[in-house]
Amino acid sequence: MAQSRHAVEKEQSTKITALVVDDNRINRTIHRRLLSNLGIENEVVGSGKEAVDAHCSGKKFDLILMDMEMPIMNGIEATRKLREMGNRSMIAGVSSRSMEEDIQEFIEAGLDDYQEKPLTMSKLISLIRKISLNG
Template structure:
């Protein structure tokens, strides 16, 4: 997906995913807005932010939008594996 609106539109079309990796700084509809919209649509998929920021206020705002987890980039194999383990 290229932007937050596309993520919302894909779910509106009936597709679903076990996990959504999303960044705060994506075009058209940022990650926080997209997460809020997906949650308001009843989407229960695990949503994980992948962002370069470790600022507590940004993390809190994103978590309040409905995230399941927040990871600071760059992603490592161990980080990704721990996320996937939560789904399985």
């Protein structure tokens, strides 16, 4: 794992920040730990509305890991809203849903990437590399 972290840190020219958006406490903890193990500063929120509120408060993130199914405001609505508000973060949908029409609706809302749960270190490193290449 140290080698993976070193490889990612080497690719980062600046510190990458991430927001984990998931209503499931266990998923939030897992995603937060994966990010922390890569040296990525991160915050967690429990709904799409909280993600939109974080953006409204002026917080900026390089990566947003967005769950699809959440109460109050789901990931599709939150992604669409964030894009309408001009958010340019990489938004990666992370969901256990595998129905093609659900995934397609999520992507059309403004996702940059979609990963099926569980999120693994290799999937996360792939996302970070895309940020590094585009940044």
